[in-house]
Amino acid sequence: MAVSSSSLPPLCEKISHKRYVRRAVDLTILGLLLSLLLYRILHMSQNDNVWIVAFLCESFFSFIWLLITCIKWSPAEYKAYPDRLDERVHDLPSVDMFVPTADPVREPPILVVNTVLSLLAVNYPANKIACYVSDDGCSPLTYFSLKEASKFAKIWVPFCKKYNVKVRAPFRYFLNPPDASEDSEFSKDWEMTKREYEKLCQKVEDATVDSHWLGADDDFEAFTNTKRTDHSTIVKVLWENKGGVGDEKEVPHFVYISREKRPNYLHHYKAGAMNFLVRVSGLMTNAPYMLNVDCDMYANDADVVRQAMCVFLQKSTTSNHCAFVQYPQAFYDGNPGELTVLQLYIGGGIAGIQGSIYAGSGCFLTRRVMYGLSLDDLEDDGSLSSVGTRKFVGEKSLEREFGNSKEMAKSVVDALQRKANFQNSLTESLEMAKEVGQCQYEHQTSWGKTIGWLYDSTSEDINTSYGIHSRGWTSSFISPDPPAFLGCIPPGGPDAMLQQRRWGTGMLEVLCNKQSPLIGMFHQKIRFRQRLAYLYLEIWALRSIPELFYCLLPAYCLLHDSTLFPKGPLLGIVVTLVGMHCLYTLWEFTSLGFSVTSWYGSQSFWRIKATCCWLFSILDVALKLLGISKTVFIVTKKTMPATMSRSESGSSQGEEDTGGPDSDSGKFEFDSSPYFMPGTFIMLVNLAGLASFLEPFVDEGSASQLRPSVWNSFFNTHDSPPPQTLDDVVSWVITNSFSPRKKFICSILFQAVVYVLWRERNARLHSSNPKGSQALVKEIQLLIRAKLAGLDRLNLSMPGTSEPSYLHTWFAFFQL
Numbered sequence: 118m119a120v121s122s123s124s125l126p127p128l129c130e131k132i133s134h135k136r137y138v139r140r141a142v143d144l145t146i147l148g149l150l151l152s153l154l155l156y157r158i159l160h161m162s163q164n165d166n167v168w169i170v171a172f173l174c175e176s177f178f179s180f181i182w183l184l185i186t187c188i189k190w191s192p193a194e195y196k197a198y199p200d201r202l203d204e205r206v207h208d209l210p211s212v213d214m215f216v217p218t219a220d221p222v223r224e225p226p227i228l229v230v231n232t233v234l235s236l237l238a239v240n241y242p243a244n245k246i247a248c249y250v251s252d253d254g255c256s257p258l259t260y261f262s263l264k265e266a267s268k269f270a271k272i273w274v275p276f277c278k279k280y281n282v283k284v285r286a287p288f289r290y291f292l293n294p295p296d297a298s299e300d301s302e303f304s305k306d307w308e309m310t311k312r313e314y315e316k317l318c319q320k321v322e323d324a325t326v327d328s329h330w331l332g333a334d335d336d337f338e339a340f341t342n343t344k345r346t347d348h349s350t351i352v353k354v355l356w357e358n359k360g361g362v363g364d365e366k367e368v369p370h371f372v373y374i375s376r377e378k379r380p381n382y383l384h385h386y387k388a389g390a391m392n393f394l395v396r397v398s399g400l401m402t403n404a405p406y407m408l409n410v411d412c413d414m415y416a417n418d419a420d421v422v423r424q425a426m427c428v429f430l431q432k433s434t435t436s437n438h439c440a441f442v443q444y445p446q447a448f449y450d451g452n453p454g455e456l457t458v459l460q461l462y463i464g465g466g467i468a469g470i471q472g473s474i475y476a477g478s479g480c481f482l483t484r485r486v487m488y489g490l491s492l493d494d495l496e497d498d499g500s501l502s503s504v505g506t507r508k509f510v511g512e513k514s515l516e517r518e519f520g521n522s523k524e525m526a527k528s529v530v531d532a533l534q535r536k537a538n539f540q541n542s543l544t545e546s547l548e549m550a551k552e553v554g555q556c557q558y559e560h561q562t563s564w565g566k567t568i569g570w571l572y573d574s575t576s577e578d579i580n581t582s583y584g585i586h587s588r589g590w591t592s593s594f595i596s597p598d599p600p601a602f603l604g605c606i607p608p609g610g611p612d613a614m615l616q617q618r619r620w621g622t623g624m625l626e627v628l629c630n631k632q633s634p635l636i637g638m639f640h641q642k643i644r645f646r647q648r649l650a651y652l653y654l655e656i657w658a659l660r661s662i663p664e665l666f667y668c669l670l671p672a673y674c675l676l677h678d679s680t681l682f683p684k685g686p687l688l689g690i691v692v693t694l695v696g697m698h699c700l701y702t703l704w705e706f707t708s709l710g711f712s713v714t715s716w717y718g719s720q721s722f723w724r725i726k727a728t729c730c731w732l733f734s735i736l737d738v739a740l741k742l743l744g745i746s747k748t749v750f751i752v753t754k755k756t757m758p759a760t761m762s763r764s765e766s767g768s769s770q771g772e773e774d775t776g777g778p779d780s781d782s783g784k785f786e787f788d789s790s791p792y793f794m795p796g797t798f799i800m801l802v803n804l805a806g807l808a809s810f811l812e813p814f815v816d817e818g819s820a821s822q823l824r825p826s827v828w829n830s831f832f833n834t835h836d837s838p839p840p841q842t843l844d845d846v847v848s849w850v851i852t853n854s855f856s857p858r859k860k861f862i863c864s865i866l867f868q869a870v871v872y873v874l875w876r877e878r879n880a881r882l883h884s885s886n887p888k889g890s891q892a893l894v895k896e897i898q899l900l901i902r903a904k905l906a907g908l909d910r911l912n913l914s915m916p917g918t919s920e921p922s923y924l925h926t927w928f929a930f931f932q933l
């Protein structure tokens with residue numbers, strides 16, 4: 118590749134922001150937090166345990182805010198000018214594109230097909246790209262769908278290039294009818310292509326319900342008698358771009374692979390799949406750059422590859438040692454506000470330090486860096502130094518590090534020495550490719566330890582990213598509009614919880630493994646603030662403990678006549694702090710075009726994930742450290758959207774409340790998942806505290822009669838009559854919070870908690886009001902009995918317990 122004289126305008130620019138107002142707000146919040154802590158310290162002696170617990174929690178929150186302030190201080194991003202690429206670079210470098218998929222049910226093949234088609238059709242010479250799909254599900258259906266897709270690609274790719282189609286994932290493109298002003302040739306082509314795409318969808322759908330094609334075609338022989346956890350390596354060339362010159366009608370190389378799986382081997386989930394992809398592509402095309410996307414993340418902009426190349430090929434960034442270019446993850450469904458804001462503010466901040474963190478999808482990486490190269494191994498001009506040569510290129514070290522395939526070793530040396538790609542035939546490499554996919558291939562090599570995607574965390578992205586930055590490399594962050602890649606994210610409910618739990622677990626695993634930012638303080642080349650950024654992410658799960666305690670404190674105070682925020686300066690600080698934080702985060706949301714509802718949804722989501730999912734993450738990692746169980750990667754469920762609500766370009770990140778089917782997104786259904794239990798517990802204890810607080814307002818004589826005026830002063834109940842009894846209170850809150858099924862469990866739990874806590878409180882009140890409190894206890898007992906009696910009719914089943922014994926346990930536990 119030739120990059121001509123530097124007098125021409127640059128291919129990309131680094132834009133650094135100095136956001137003085139934001140810095141001032143960050144510092145003010147930090148100042149308020151510190152004064153809160155100081156006040157607590159000064160008044161420690163006059164106060165009780167609540168004070169100490171509150172102090173500990175607030176110290177943790179302050180520490181997190183300190184990290185956030187450091188991270189956000191000097192945000193930066195890159196802006197690429199792909200239009201300038203052609204006049205500056207005469208021979209574009211090759212790119213290998215990797216799409217891992219793992220489960221044909223949770224990841225519908227048609228979604229994978231769309232992702233692949235969008236990649237095959239990018240604006241880049243077809244002979245310079247290759248697309249590899251790794252299938253951890255070993256699914257003939259996925260293979261069949263991809264095979265059909267490779268046929269459709271011969272129509273789709275030339276169509277996109279001929280008419281310069283913007284969004285090259287067909288399911289998205291065909292949502293909008295063609296412009297009436299377009300010429301008839303276009304309309305004809307459009308109709309024909311759409312028909313072909315519909316045929317493809319139909320074939321995939323038919324194949325899903327009926328597997329007649331399996332036996333009919335020899336090509337599927339490799340899939341006979343296979344199980345997803347027990348099969349040999351499968352490598353199939355779906356399409357080879359033989360003798361391609363890169364013209365517009367060509368389709369790039371397209372390869373399907375599925376690594377060997379055996380029940381007793383650890384397969385390392387996505388990281389293992391990625392390493393196999395690196396090896397196979399090394400043997401087949403050995404491109405110096407690699408793109409990694411999740412199987413649901415289609416390229417939303419045809420220029421993605423060219424944009425990334427602008428960053429890699431710009432002289433100033435080359436000398437800056439840019440290891441990868443990361444695009445933010447964007448979503449076409451779910452409730453994307455939350456992640457978008459996080460990526461832009463926190464992600465943008467990190468990008469201004471040593472560079473963006475690798476986020477697992479939408480990232481272009483350099484092959485050499487993934488082979489474990491560090492900055493010391495290179496000369497100034499980028500060639501391998503003598504140290505690097507000794508470390509990597511010896512025959513013995515190659516075998517030890519990269520495994521015992523001679524061809525693999527040769528391809529590694531070529532990649533490290535930046536030798537031009539060899540153009541041998543893909544089918545010639547099939548046997549070699551199968552060899553490097555065997556279970557024992559990585560045994561006693563450095564794959565997953567220092568080379569490729571790193572193992573020992575379910576967040577292989579953060580883990581691998583830390584490895585790269587700790588070797589001194591930098592990275593770049595580009596956030597174009599429209600977004601470069603779009604995927605899906607679970608809108609809420611157990612699927613979102615599962616994903617959050619996995620992320621929390623994975624990041625905490627990194628904190629505890631040898632990649633931890635807490636170790637190697639002096640011999641690693643990672644910058645201090647970058648280290649803090651990783652620390653911030655990796656302690657996400659740990660937050661659940663202070664969050665949980667902090668949420669329980671108000672109820673505890675109500676029950677024990679204690680105060681969390683006594684009137685006076687402390688209350689002032691807290692009110693200002695909460696108010697400021699709310700306004701600040703609200704502003705972050707609205708300035709990116711998101712609605713107030715979306716902000717509110719995100720705030721509640723934070724509380725839910727912090728108190729619920731991340732608690733499970735801590736448990737996961739504790740069990741792993743104790744050697745009791747291993748952490749697992751459960752694939753997130755992805756769905757093909759029936760209709761798309763946004764405009765074709767997807768340029769606007771804003772959203773409107775249409776009141777349509779999507780208007781529920783972001784709301785959490787309380788569902789049969791255990792994830793919600795900690796959160797429910799918090800709510801119940803707080804309700805119990807509140808109920809207990811209301812107790813003095815209960816009318817003499819009738820223990821359960823609440824004064825309506827008291828109720829009204831607490832809850833504004835315009836549309837429903839104010840609850841009259843304790844039972845009403847319980848039902849009101851529960852009806853307003855949860856779905857019918859869980860509401861029921863909830864009400865039982867609630868009453869149990871109320872009962873236990875009130876018993877304690879009544880014991881204390883006994884002397885002052887013996888008659889009233891005893892009546893109250895009776896009343897509650899009756900309520901619980903009544904609820905439990907109703908339970909038979911509601912068919913409540915808990916996993917592993919039959920109903921009666923479950924009921925019985927409840928009775929026994931509460932001595933009823």
Ligand SMILES: O=c1ccn([C@@H]2O[C@H](COP(=O)(O)OP(=O)(O)O[C@H]3O[C@H](CO)[C@@H](O)[C@H](O)[C@H]3O)[C@@H](O)[C@H]2O)c(=O)[nH]1
Nearest residue numbers: 217218219253386387390411412476477478575576752753
């Ligand atoms: O055993 C496995 C498990 C997963 N995958 C693939 O990994 C990708 C990511 O999995 P997904 O379930 O979509 O996870 P998400 O939580 O949506 O993904 C984010 O978080 C993951 C780490 O937890 C990263 O791997 C992803 O790149 C990142 O986008 C998908 O394409 C899967 O097919 C495999 O190939 N093999």
Ligand SMILES: [Mn+2]
Nearest residue numbers: 411604605753
């Ligand atoms: Mn995903």
